[in-house]
Amino acid sequence: MIDMKFLIAAIIIMLVFIARDFLKKRFNFDMDNVDSTKLKMMFASKKGSIAKSTGAKSLVLINAGENKATVMATLRQITGIDYAAAKKLVDSAPSVLMTNISEQEAELNKKALEFVGAKLEIK
Secondary structure: OOOOOHHHHHHHHHHHHHHHHHHHHOOOOOOOHHHHHHHHHHOOOOOOOEOOEEEEEEEEEEEEEOOHHHHHHEEEEEOOHHHHHHHHHHHHEEEEEEEOOOOOHHHHHHHHHHHHOOOEOOO
């Protein structure tokens, strides 16, 4: 008969390998070559206003419009922020959504958010 502790340990090891493969395939995250500075930058960029690329422009939300939920969903897709941060930014309009972005990125994101009913300004 198989020892239960051995069986549980084997299942846990298999789950670790499955999670490791999932992270590698889905997010291109290699657990063997973890760079702590990249992790810190990745998690630090997920707060408040998001800086995606270098540039001198900022995207400011003036008004979320009639459908705040759609604006929040679009904002989450563009920036990668969580629900609570998106809700805070939309509810506290006027608010800076993105800083230090290029002109093209600002225009593209402005068009996407205006399509769902938001009013924005590029500064």
